[in-house]
Amino acid sequence: MPKLQVASDKSSLTERDWEQAALNTIAHQGVAALAVEALARDLGVTKGSFYWHFANRDALIKAAVMRWEDNDIKTFERSIAMLSDPSSKLRLLFRRTIKEIQSHLIFSALFRSTDHPVVAEVMQRVSERRVSFLTRSYEELGMDSSAAGHRARLTYLSYVGFLQYYQQFKALRMSQQEVSEYIEHVIQSLIPQQHEE
Amino acid sequence: MPKLQVASDKSSLTERDWEQAALNTIAHQGVAALAVEALARDLGVTKGSFYWHFANRDALIKAAVMRWEDNDIKTFERSIAMLSDPSSKLRLLFRRTIKEIQSHLIFSALFRSTDHPVVAEVMQRVSERRVSFLTRSYEELGMDSSAAGHRARLTYLSYVGFLQYYQQFKALRMSQQEVSEYIEHVIQSLIPQQHEE
């Protein structure tokens, strides 16, 4: 009979554990660097165990990436989507860029690995959702549909570029302070200000 | 005695030929996908030839990437640097994003491969040069030093993000027309307008 695995019981591994470890590797070294034998080593077992839990490497990637997407959606809906003022939404979203680093690192790594079909599919959906959200927010701030769409793309793509730059040259330049100032500049530059007279 | 190779003489290959082929592969499949045996196949020879021209794979990457950087600098200095009006410089630079696709594809591919030390070094220099140029241009347009720096980063990183998105989902969405409109929106949004009264 199947065993009921409790969180603290680390006597044996579950699919979840493997997916979690996979996401960790992806975050720091990218999808290409994800090797099952290395992963098994990290988890203190051999790959004989891996192939009991998953059919192959691709199945792991798929499961891990979809778990990330799921978590991404839930986190978003528990925070930003609950705000009503569009300007506040955007500001919070922008400032989020430097919090919850792990999730952003995964995002960035996945964005660079769209040669893998499953990853491409997921990043497709993620991009669409985020750009749509941004477009709606800019429309609510009074921009016309066309401008809002372009501004949404500009916003999203500057986010993509920032993460890539920040991740790859991280030991480099730009203190935490500078990053904060940069984000505030972006807020000033991209979010239309409401001058109520 | 060494043979003097003319451009049209394709009876045998030169270092340049290998570097050119390497850059082409990098542009379309990234640095990681660069394999000497596959490259030799593309050039119609075997790898026995490759190791006569280069010590190893890394030497090829280094030579190819540095050739690209060199060409990048020269192209820049032959066009944009020659303009005097900073606003014109920036506009031309932005609109360049959709021309000379090959060079942009290489840029984007290299930016995703900074795990390779030589590539990291080159992209480091390239990034610095471009951000510096943008910063100076924005300052010439009247922005203060701090704002100009941030705006330069925002500009550069949105460029990085755009290329990555455009490359990876290229068959997808966004017609040439849409891209043009997007670029014009970016120009409007990021370049301060001179209202002379």
Added chain:
DNA sequence: TTATGACCATACGCATGCGTATTGACAAAT
């Protein structure tokens, strides 16, 4: 206490890709 199912180790086959060693072909110089 025996049997079953969950989890893992060991050992293998196979493909890819780097780098080396050796030999060959062919043009230009002597």
Added chain:
DNA sequence: ATTTGTCAATACGCATGCGTATGGTCATAA
């Protein structure tokens, strides 16, 4: 005509990494 230097083919060794096959351990259910 012979030699020398340039470019390339062939064949090998080696490492990595995927996937499979098979057997072992250990808890729990019967």
